[in-house]
Amino acid sequence: xxxxxxxxxxxxxxxxxxxxxxxxxxxxxxxxxxxxxxxxxxxxxxxxxxxxxxxxxxxxxxxxxxxxxxxxxxxxxxxxxxxxxxxxxxxxxxxxxxxxxxx
Numbered sequence: 001x002x003x004x005x006x007x008x009x010x011x012x013x014x015x016x017x018x019x020x021x022x023x024x025x026x027x028x029x030x031x032x033x034x035x036x037x038x039x040x041x042x043x044x045x046x047x048x049x050x051x052x053x054x055x056x057x058x059x060x061x062x063x064x065x066x067x068x069x070x071x072x073x074x075x076x077x078x079x080x081x082x083x084x085x086x087x088x089x090x091x092x093x094x095x096x097x098x099x100x101x102x103x
Contacts, residue, residue, distance in 0.1 A: 006040070006094065013095035022046065027053045035060060038101050040094070043068040043075070054079060063101045067094075 003020040010017050018036050021027035023045055030036075031053070039057050041050040043066055050066075055078075057064045065083035066075065075084070085097055 006091070009091035009094060010040075010098065013098070015095075015098060024048045024050060024052055028056060031056055031060070031062075035062060038062065038098060039064040040098065041066050043070060051076060051079070054082070065097055065101060 003022070007017045007020060018034060019027070019030055021030050027039075027041075027045070027050065031039075039053070039062060041054055041057075041064055043050055045053075054064060054066070065085060066079065067085045067087060067089070068074075069087045075082070083097055083101065085093060
C-alpha cells in the first residue's frame with residue numbers, strides 16, 4: 001500500500017515509474033531488464049536489506065537514494081554519502097530529491 005502511494009506521488013510529479021520491486025531479487029531482475037535512470041530504495045525489503053541492489057546500481061552508474069526509518073549513520077560505510085530520506089517523510093520531499101538527482 002505504501003509503495004503504491006509513492007508510485008502515485010512520483011507519477012503525479014511527472015516521473016515514469018518502474019516497479020515497485022518488493023524483493024531484492026525482483027529489483028535486480030528489473031535493473032537487468034530495464035535499467036532505470038534513478039532508483040529509490042527502501043533499505044528494508046521484507047526480511048532483506050537492499051544493499052546488493054544499491055551496489056548493482058552504483059556499479060552501473062545509476063543514481064539512487066535510500067528511504068529508511070533508520071538513522072543515516074546506520075548505513076554501511078560505502079553508502080554514507082548517498083542521499084537519504086528518513087521516514088516518515090513528505091511526498092513532496094521525495095519528488096524534490098528525485099528531481100535533484102536527475103539534474
